[in-house]
Amino acid sequence: MNQTKNSRVETLVLETVKQLAIDFELKGLEVPRRESLLYGDGGALDSMALVNLLADLEAGVEDAFGVSITLADERALSAARSPFRSVESLVEAISERLEG
Numbered sequence: 316m317n318q319t320k321n322s323r324v325e326t327l328v329l330e331t332v333k334q335l336a337i338d339f340e341l342k343g344l345e346v347p348r349r350e351s352l353l354y355g356d357g358g359a360l361d362s363m364a365l366v367n368l369l370a371d372l373e374a375g376v377e378d379a380f381g382v383s384i385t386l387a388d389e390r391a392l393s394a395a396r397s398p399f400r401s402v403e404s405l406v407e408a409i410s411e412r413l414e415g
Contacts (some may be wrong), residue, residue: 336404
């Protein structure tokens with residue numbers, strides 16, 4: 316994936332996480348970074364917040380890139396390391412789906 320598209324994906328994820336943090340009053344994610352933990356050990360999101368984040372990101376990807384993707388698919392759920400663990404891993408997961 317080219318750098319520009321990857322930067323756009325990262326910006327989308329960061330902005331979506333920031334909005335979710337406001338909506339769910341998650342102080343630790345109001346200024347998200349690539350290293351910010353999202354879900355799992357040390358993550359700020361519970362399962363309901365994660366579902367909301369994924370739905371928002373799927374809609375955001377479709378708006379920004381004109382492509383429909385599913386983030387909570389078999390590949391994500393069976394991965395040895397969750398793609399939902401951090402901002403960085405989520406950016407990678409979205410980028411991979413946009414490539415394929």
